Amino acid sequence: MTNATMEQRNVSRTPARTSPDISTITPQPDPAQDQNTQEPPSLTSRQKLRQTLQRIASSPTLPRRGRSASTGYRREGSLSCVSLNASQPCLSSSPLNEGSSSRPTTPSTRSQWELRGGHRIRLVGTHSPQSQSRTVPLPSDVRPTSRNAIKEDLRLDEDGAVTKETKPTKNVDFWGDMPQELKMEIFRHLTPLEIVRCAPVSKMWNAMCYDGQLWSKVDPAGFYEKIPSEILIKLIISGGPFVRDLNLRGCVQLRDKWVSKSGNIPDMCRNLVNISLEGCKIDKTSMHAFLLNNSRLEHINLSGLMNVTNSTMKIIAQSCPQLKMLNVAWCQDVNSKGLRKIIQSCAQLKDLRASEINAFQDEGLAQEIFERNTLERLVMNRTNLNNKCLQILMHGVDPEIDLLTNLPIVPPRRFRHLDLHRCSDITDEGLKSLAHNVPDLEGLQVSQCPELSDESIIEVIRTTPVLSHLQIEDLERLTNLTLEEIADFPCAEHLEHLNVSYCQRVGDPGMIQIMKNCPKLRSVEMDNTRISDLTLIEACKRVRRRGCGEELSKIGLRLVVFDCANVTWAGVKEVLSSNSKPPQIPKPKAECKPAEVVSVTQALKEGSSPVTSTYFVMPPSPPTSAMYAKEIVQLKCFYGWQMVVNEHTRRVLYGNLSGASRLDNRWAEHMMLTGEAAASGVPGVRRWRRWAQNAEQMYLNDEAGDDGDDGGTVGVVRVMHRRQDSQTWDMCALM
Incomplete structure (x- = not known):
């Protein structure tokens, strides 16, 4: 049985699989061509697999990338299963079309069909392949374009030509398309007053301006007089649980509006950490609601409120165990009983400010503060503190005495700032208890204590090596000996602020030593003393030694010398001249470059011998820039000269x-x-x-x-x- 007879039987047994879509567009086969065409030999499974891989690998980009052509295909053209020309469809050799018996019979398409490896394929191209290239252009989304053609779309017209279609420009809404997180981040860079002013722009801006994320800190200190009560209430309520710091100092417009239509303000804020109600007209119920609803409060400022009593101190002691700072200055209804509850319950308390409170004559309160030993700042100015209570604060009750030094054996106190201003009952005996017990003391205020003298102050200064702020104003018994001791002891290296005003026995001998030995001095108040122009001259000399640079000058030392009879306009002129005089900079030792010798040879007349001239050329000097003193002296003097001094200082600061x-x-x-x-x-x-x-x-x-x-x-x-x-x-x- 021949191979032809066997294949005819196989063809007759297998039904013809034709696609209706392809049959409608495929031309009918020509019987004459079928007779002349020989049937291809049967292929093995390996050959069929290799041909399938070759068909998959056919791509117009492979020859361009230097890849070898597939076996069985010619290199002069690329193959494609789909033609871009609708008038010349392509039949691929996929399994879907293997059984199709349709063959091209028209003369126009007969030359485009060839027999390759047992499969009929069509070469993509025109009617005359020899005249034009048999390639298909890349699709528009893959074809590389220039930067200027980004907005242009490439398409094919009816004739197959590539045309450009310009897309309409899209209107970009920069603010509308921005994520909400970025918008809120932009608003965070604005001040509270600017955010309030941006609220009426639109409804969207109004919603963002009153978003609680922006109001974690409500502090209208700079504009509390300009903002109405309705807007301030809206800020607090919109912040709600987001508010951490609430500063309502001086906001008297909230007197009768703590319970508004939107809700109770104290009930809205339940996550406060810092609260300041100083000078705010608030009722006792609302104030207690703030304290009861916020158990994480660390800083509480109730200065000057008449509604603060011992019951308020009891609520704070029970509800705020994490309290670190409490300011109850000028609260006259608070006494030692309320403060004792605070000391006993708040183990983390470090700052207690209780000015004008008659509670520090209680020895029990002093003993509680001594045993707790956590306070770093204690402000008890204008109180009834006496020597006995001050000694208990430092030594306790009946301490053990060292036989060699005659000093009590107690742990050192942690005080850094101690304010005894205007405690008239304090004498040298009580102040001496600070000696050897406050090694970390940085600020001491004992002004207007008329019973203090050089003896107690010198003993305290000798044992406080890091003292930086000292106010000993209006001490009639103070002399230059105290200032000389300050200049000789280690605290001179750290001293920044000194106030000796109205100490009429203080003069040039003590102040000149202070100016010489205190390099970090920033402020000295010595009005109504015996100093003269010599102190001003020495101060200017020391400030000028702090250096110079190309940056504009800054205020380095502030002197207050009004009502000083020995200070004349000549001393004030020395200060002004020192500020405006450019600093003398020592020239660096540069390499001395010798002058260059340049010889020039020229002929004066034609035919004459040339004449050689020698010139000495000096090297150019390096460019110099303007130099200013790093720090200058700011002076407060007699009111008749102050306007000239202020204008002079302003010009120096501006260069x-x-x-x-x-x-x-x-x-x-x-x-x-x-x-x-x-x-x-x-x-x-x-x-x-x-x-x-x-x-x-x-x-x-x-x-x-x-x-x-x-x-x-x-x-x-x-x-x-x-x-x-x-x-x-x-x-x-x-x-």
């Missing part, structure tokens, strides 16, 4: 050293004329006042920019020489 120096010189001329007028006697005072007015007018013209000539100044100088006398020359020699 206008020339303008500050000009102002300094003009003011010195004015003061000299005023001094001569006062020294000349009554008959010539009117004339000298007129000359002083002329000098002031010249100063105003000079400040306005009229510096064309100095005729006015020369005239004043001539007048001064014409009216010179012994007193004038003595004053000039003194300056």
Whole structure:
């Protein structure tokens, strides 16, 4: 039995599988062509698998990437199972179409069909493959485009040509498409007042401005007078459980609105950590509701509230075990009984401020504070504290005494700031109890304690090596000996603030030592003392030694010297001149570059011998930049000179050293004329006042920019020489 006979039987047994869609578009086979075509030989399973892999690997990108062509295909063209031309469909050799008996019979398509490896395939191309390339262009989404063609879409028209279709530009809503988290992050960079002003922009902005995420800290300190009560209540209620810090200091507009239509304000805030109701008109019930609903409170400020009583202290002791700071200053209804409950229940209390409270004469309260030993700041100024209670605070009751040093053996206190201001019952005996017991003390205020003297203050200063703030104002028995001891002991390295105002026995011997030995000094108040211009000159000298740089100057030392009889305008002028004088910078030792020798040879006339000239060229100097003192002195002096001093300081801070120096010189001329007028006697005072007015007018013209000539100044100088006398020359020699 021949192979042809067997294949005919197989074909007759297998039903023809034809697709209705393909049959409608596929041309009918030509019988003449079928007779001339020989049937392909039967293939093995391995050959069929290899051909299938070759069909899968056919792609227009493979030849471009340097991949070898598949076996059985020609390299001059690529194969495709689908044609982009609708008039010339393609039949693939997939299993769905293997049994199809449709063959191309038309003359136009007959040349495009070939027999490859037992399968009929069609080459993609035009009617004449020799004239044009047999390739198909890439789809538009894969084809590379330029940056300018990003918004253009590529499509094929009816003729097969590629055209560009421009898409309409999409309107981008930048703010609307932004995620809600980013919007809230942007609003967090605004101040509370700016957020309130942004609320009326739109409904969406109003909802975001009153979102609780923005109000974890409600602090209207800068605009509490401008914001109405309705907006403030809305802020607190919208924050609700998000609020951690609530500062209502001075918000008197909430007097009768703690229970609003939106709800009870104390019931809305249940996660507070810090609360300040100082100066706020709040009723006792609402205040107690705040304290009962917030068990995690750490800082409570109830200063000046008349509704605070011992019952309030009891609620705080029971509801706020994590309390660290309590301010009940000026609460007159609180006594030692209420404070004792706070000390016993709040084990983490570090800051207690109880000014103007008559509770510290109770020895039981002093013993409780001694046994707890957790306080780092204790403010009890203007109270009835006496020597006995102060000694119990430091030593306890009946401490053990060391036989060698005669000092009580007790653990050191943890006090860092101690305020005994205006405790008139304290004497040297009580203050000496601080010695050797407060090694970490940084701030001490014992102003207006008339019974204190050098003896007790010196003993405390010797045992406080890190003391940085000392206020000993209005101590009549204080002398320069205390200041000299401060300058000699280790606390001089840390001292930043010193107040010796109204200590009328303090003068230059003590203050000059302070200026020399305290390098970190920032503020000195010494009004109504015996200091003179020498102290000001020494202060300027020490401040100028703090260095210089290219940045603008900053205030490094603040001096208060008003009502000092020995401070004259000459000392004030020294301060102004020191601030406006550019610092003298030592030149660095640079390498000395010798001058370069340059020889130039030229002929003066044609035919003459050339002449050689030698020149010495100096190397260029390095460029210099403007330098300013790092720190200057801010002075508060006699009110008649203060305006000139403030203007001079402002110019120096802005870097206008020339303008500050000009102002300094003009003011010195004015003061000299005023001094001569006062020294000349009554008959010539009117004339000298007129000359002083002329000098002031010249100063105003000079400040306005009229510096064309100095005729006015020369005239004043001539007048001064014409009216010179012994007193004038003595004053000039003194300056």
